[in-house]
Amino acid sequence: MRIAIVGCGYVGSALASHWHQQAQHWLRVTTTRSERLVELAPLADDVQLLDAADPDQLRQALETTEAAVFCLAPGGSRQVDADGYEATYLRSMEAVAAVVPQLPGLHQLVYTSSCSVYGEATGLVDETMPPQPLEPHPRILRDAEELLLGCRAPHRRVAILRLGAIYGPGRELEPRFRSLAGSRRQGDGSSLISWIHRDDVVMALAWAVEQGFDGLINLVDDEPISVRELVDRSCRAAGLEPVTWDGDITRPAEGAGAPTGRRISNRRLRELGLELQHPRLPILAALLDPGAELQPPS
Template sequence: MRVFVAGGSGALGRRLVPQLVARGHQVTATTTSAAKLRLLEELGAQGVVMDGLDAVSVGEAVAQARPDVIVHQMTGLSGKLDMRHPDRSFAPTNRLRIEGTDHLLAAAEATGVPHVVVQSFAQSYGPGAGLLTEQDPIDAGTSPVARRLSSGVLHIQDVVPKAGGTVLRYGGFYGPGASDDVVKMVRKRMFPLVGEGTGWASWVHLDDAASATVLVVEQQARGVFNIVDDEPAQVRDWLPYLAACAGAKRPLRVPKWLAKLLAGEFPVTMMTEGHGFSNARAKRKLGWQLRYPSWREGFKEELGVSRETGASA
């Protein structure tokens, strides 16, 4: 197949492009920087400079590639995350998830591309308990910051299924280049447990996220898929484990009122109200087999530290 990967030089794009190429697909991958064209060529793709926020740039790149499928992996994350104002840090990504998605859908319609696959995020803060399935919509909750932070995924949730596309709700990424900032904060004891740490999260290794995406492309699978590992976890479980794997001291614990005072409302929401997601549909419909079924083995392998000894592996 001819596969157009928008955002091929990002953390997931760098793992996805080689997997597509290895399976015999012809890949055109985009970047916003001409300096990264060589990287894309080394990954096996035809590199193209494209501005995802420019409808003309997107339309021309898609028309020239003539793809069978478009995969939207564009994000705008750069620099250190501002936990007090994470919506500001995510503003460029939200624009790409809103405007960039609209531009890609329009280009697909204009050039007759039958399938568009779009990156989303498995994070929801609504009321209730239990794991969320694909039938459960993303709920941004009541926090104004969380609602602004979720504006991109809410837009994707609305427009992509209507256009006959596929939404991939990825868990929190970890793997090469994806979790460095979090690990640094944990090692400096700057990532504390808030309250009882009862909020849930779902993780996925970059390589597993990429392999699921390949299956969606090849099977032309439609609808919504939760691309997460087998073990959703509460913050009070995964954060101390991550610290141990990183050779760091156990995270500090701070009450909710103090965390809100020092870091704002979003960290409190994330650590106390988040939901976990079920991957049952993705495994059943796609035949997806994870290399890292649990973040426990993935964290340990990626960080190269023995949980038992604290020594580098």
């Protein structure tokens, strides 16, 4: 199959590496950064510098391909404002919607979205729950999804994977949360966060393309964890001072997690036969297997 990966950051480059090792597909990858062209060259048959929001550039990148995977992410490590989200996600999906009618050979679109589109939903949330975001960032992600879903046609399938928070090699959780040791945090930390390992994202993306999947999937692991439990266990495992929580608030601080009581369901993932390599965070796995102790940082 001839496949394009649009966006080769943390997830996209891992997906490219996975397919390169398999050597079963012709692969084109794109990046927004010229300095990464040499780095990505060994992973693909073709590497292109691309602004995915530019319809002309995007059409050229998708020409001759049968499937396209969109692993978009804003550049840099700082918190991105709503304008940055619009530029990355909404403008890119507008470009996709504009060019796919001109690409009859492109029959599969796969996109990494986020469970944040569920917004203020509470209780057990599966793919039948309509998105109800109130904040600007998830509203933009929802609008981008709708544009892509509008690209469906009798000969074209659209798969959207709504991801939990991603961790994995180079993005380990415990060191990040241990940095909060001894601090005072707003609220009670009860909001649940659903996580997913990068390698499981790669597995699901490859499956969606190769199986020709059409539809929505919540891509999260089996056990969400509260902010408080994750921070407290990380600090305790490292022998560090605990975090002090200020008490209840009616709404979690930005970035603190989903509304209290919301639990993202991955039942459909299981029904489709997808088995996670990392069904729970390492810190939770260690609780079930006393021999799998977390080691403090050296």
